[in-house]
Amino acid sequence: MAVAVQVADLAKVIKEKILVDRISFSVEEGEVFGLLGANGSGKTTTFNMLSGLLSPSSGSVTILGKSIREMQKFKAEIGFVTQEDSFYETLTVRENLEYFASQFGVKGSDARERIKRLLAQMKLADKRDVLASKLSGGMKKRLNIACSLVHDPKIVFLDEPSVGLDPVVRREIWAVIEELHSTKKTIIITSHYMEEIERLCGRVAIMFAGRIVDSGTPEELKKKYKLKQMEDVFAHLVKPVVQ
Ligand SMILES: Nc1ncnc2c1ncn2[C@@H]1O[C@H](COP(=O)(O)OP(=O)(O)OP(=O)(O)O)[C@@H](O)[C@H]1O
Ligand SMILES: [Mg+2]
Structure with missing residues (x-):
């Protein structure tokens, strides 16, 4: 397997x-990788650097063999589903998708085809003409994901995709992520829900106060610390951050 994302000494x-x-x-x-960490441990800051929104103070990021300094060359390969919704409340679902398609340079029949597929995939087809502000929390989350996928990126970053959602909607989001995985996308997800991480991620890195304190498969980590639950591994490695 080729390396999709390589992060070295990033600060x-x-x-x-x-x-x-x-x-x-x-x-x-093609891997689903989890960045686990308590609130304030540096997950979003890391994602912002991986997606080029924030420049690193030091260290390097290589995406599909290209350095972050060649950002323009790999921008099209990345979809970033932000922690806070990034669509426009005053636009309809379809208008939002059209706007993001145009931002990514997806035009004409390509854009129409892509939007149609995403509306179906995200179960938003019957909401296409509804204002984004009128959607339920779960629908908003699915729209937020759809907006980041209009250009069919190879690598998808999802920052806390299911936070604040009820258990049923959370499972819907997991199904969306599993479907993305089945289409061979590389997925990096941040979370502090152990069930989510264990279900979706092959490997995880646990962050605490800006550092990665350990990484491996959930099974490896549980074995290493002789603990039955990932929640216990997490609690063992992560202490509350005093701000
Ligand atoms: N622009 C900024 N200037 C100064 N401090 C910042 C800035 N952005 C974030 N921080 C601080 O950096 C730390 C890491 O924040 P970050 O948002 O990366 O954490 P996180 O792991 O994503 O947390 P959460 O789980 O709450 O989303 C926090 O203490 C936060 O207050
Ligand atoms: Mg965050």
């Missing part, structure tokens, strides 16, 4: 505060 320091502290990991093509 972010803002006003002398270390947000991400020299983390390293790699993700293979």
